[in-house]
Amino acid sequence: MHNFAIPRPLPFASLVTITLGLVLCFRAGAATLDDFGHQNMKVNGNPAIGARPTLVILLDLANSGSFAHNNAYYDNLVFNPFNTTSAGLRSVNGFMLVNSHARFSLTRVGPGLIGPLQLPADQRARALTNDLMRAGFAITAAVNSGVSFAPYDNDGDGRITADEALVLIFDNVNQNDSGASRWANPNGMGADFTPAGSPVSISMSVGLMTQRVSFATLCHEMSHVLGTKDLYGLWNVTCHSFEYTVMSCTISGADDMFSYGLDAWHKLQLGWVEPRIRSLTSGGVETVPAAQSTAATDAPIILYDPARGTSEFFIVEYRTSTSPWGAGYEDDVPSNGLAIWHIVHDANKKLIELTNVGQSVWLEGQPNLQRGGDTNMLWTSGNTTPFLTWMDGTVTPTRITVRPFNTGDGSISFEWLTPSDTWVDFNYAGFPLFPENGTVALPFNTVVEGVAFASHGGTLHLKPGTSAERPTITKRLLLVAESGPVTIGQ
Ligand SMILES: [Zn+2]
Numbered sequence: 001m002h003n004f005a006i007p008r009p010l011p012f013a014s015l016v017t018i019t020l021g022l023v024l025c026f027r028a029g030a031a032t033l034d035d036f037g038h039q040n041m042k043v044n045g046n047p048a049i050g051a052r053p054t055l056v057i058l059l060d061l062a063n064s065g066s067f068a069h070n071n072a073y074y075d076n077l078v079f080n081p082f083n084t085t086s087a088g089l090r091s092v093n094g095f096m097l098v099n100s101h102a103r104f105s106l107t108r109v110g111p112g113l114i115g116p117l118q119l120p121a122d123q124r125a126r127a128l129t130n131d132l133m134r135a136g137f138a139i140t141a142a143v144n145s146g147v148s149f150a151p152y153d154n155d156g157d158g159r160i161t162a163d164e165a166l167v168l169i170f171d172n173v174n175q176n177d178s179g180a181s182r183w184a185n186p187n188g189m190g191a192d193f194t195p196a197g198s199p200v201s202i203s204m205s206v207g208l209m210t211q212r213v214s215f216a217t218l219c220h221e222m223s224h225v226l227g228t229k230d231l232y233g234l235w236n237v238t239c240h241s242f243e244y245t246v247m248s249c250t251i252s253g254a255d256d257m258f259s260y261g262l263d264a265w266h267k268l269q270l271g272w273v274e275p276r277i278r279s280l281t282s283g284g285v286e287t288v289p290a291a292q293s294t295a296a297t298d299a300p301i302i303l304y305d306p307a308r309g310t311s312e313f314f315i316v317e318y319r320t321s322t323s324p325w326g327a328g329y330e331d332d333v334p335s336n337g338l339a340i341w342h343i344v345h346d347a348n349k350k351l352i353e354l355t356n357v358g359q360s361v362w363l364e365g366q367p368n369l370q371r372g373g374d375t376n377m378l379w380t381s382g383n384t385t386p387f388l389t390w391m392d393g394t395v396t397p398t399r400i401t402v403r404p405f406n407t408g409d410g411s412i413s414f415e416w417l418t419p420s421d422t423w424v425d426f427n428y429a430g431f432p433l434f435p436e437n438g439t440v441a442l443p444f445n446t447v448v449e450g451v452a453f454a455s456h457g458g459t460l461h462l463k464p465g466t467s468a469e470r471p472t473i474t475k476r477l478l479l480v481a482e483s484g485p486v487t488i489g490q
Contacts, residue, residue, distance in 0.1 A: 046163035055147060057142050059116070061172060077218070092168075101296075110148065128173070134171070135185070158200050170210070177254050178217065179208060181208070184205070214254075216259065223247060234357075243375075244319065259331045259332055268300070273298065273299065281307070283415070283418035290409075290411065293411075312343065360391070369385055423460075424443055429445070
């Protein structure tokens with residue numbers, strides 16, 4: 001914005017100039033969270049906010065009568081926010097509570113957990129090879145066993161959708177870590193179905209898990225049911241942002257309890273955070289609380305260029321495995337520091353699947369702002385990025401520098417440095433006789449004006465002269481005396 005003239009209320013200013021000034025101010029100041037896709041990720045028109053009734057079904061698909069763990073294990077793993085059965089605090093409910101900043105949690109459909117349930121032989125045979133049928137048969141078996149979905153039909157339309165109730169199915173066929181989110185239908189179709197004896201139909205995707213699913217896969221698939229997108233890049237080829245978002249690759253070993261949270265883009269889309277919106281071109285400095293700070297719902301920062309628009313931008317957040325609030329489901333992020341997410345949205349503020357690349361939401365890591373799956377994806381203490389670059393290759397004049405911090409700090413500070421040139425001439429008559437806009441031709445005539453206008457990381461060019469001002473300067477500015485002595489504060 002520093003190249004734009006900000007018209008002052010000159011007595012002789014033309015109407016045209018004033019109108020132009022208003023337009024520029026509007027463009028620079030009016031971007032809202034909606035413009036960046038806040039709470040854009042919904043199921044059946046409703047966001048993942050509030051308490052969501054959830055049913056866990058243990059499906060004895062192996063027909064063996066036994067699971068790798070007892071019922072209490074699965075009940076705690078899903079519902080109990082204080083569950084420490086395996087490693088640290090681990091439950092889907094706790095994961096959702098922390099990542100949503102206490103805006104989303106799980107309650108129980110009926111008893112919450114039912115099973116192990118067995119299927120008739122013909123259904124079991126089909127369920128073994130068809131995920132949609134497996135989900136449909138499992139829900140049908142749960143209804144046969146007495147579970148009623150009718151009380152959860154919030155909108156009274158006779159259909160239970162995933163914004164009204166969640167279903168999570170564990171089966172006992174193998175000992176691997178695996179999971180999926182699939183539409184539920186006993187005929188294998190992408191349509192509603194009504195279990196015999198149920199007054200309401202079922203119209204939803206559900207989570208399908210193995211009996212020894214890893215914690216990250218479990219949270220990944222449950223997040224999908226809320227509308228989240230894969231961010232690993234190319235399926236079965238790349239693992240972008242690996243272990244920096246639960247929506248990257250997660251498959252690991254049986255019962256693996258590694259934990260890392262959702263990325264700031266998903267939290268923005270889910271309506272779980274309200275990032276601070278800042279102009280890339282003005283430069284600046286901000287402090288960012290750790291992502292797991294429940295109170296810090298405005299912790300992430302959106303950096304965008306008002307002249308370029310809101311469809312491409314950066315979101316930065318502080319990710320750390322240790323904080324004054326504990327690990328907070330970030331126990332296994334591979335490094336600590338500033339995460340720089342690069343976002344490109346389509347016209348509906350959704351991500352784009354880029355051919356041979358992957359999703360248009362990715363992490364840019366040390367040292368080259370590279371996209372990838374290496375562990376160097378956070379910007380650590382004291383480091384500075386190269387110039388941020390838009391997806392079309394346009395290089396911005398802006399770098400990000402992370403101020404020194406210590407492991408476990410509750411927040412970190414960073415600066416985004418954007419060079420610009422602002423001129424000050426104490427001998428210039430200026431307002432109200434002549435316009436001032438900080439250029440060589442129309443300089444400001446006080447340091448205060450120049451500092452206020454300059455970008456963080458910019459240069460203030462001072463023409464020879466004297467000013468009695470004693471300004472407090474909190475921006476990172478280079479002050480240059482141009483072609484002669486400059487005296488300030490005397
Ligand atoms: Zn996925």
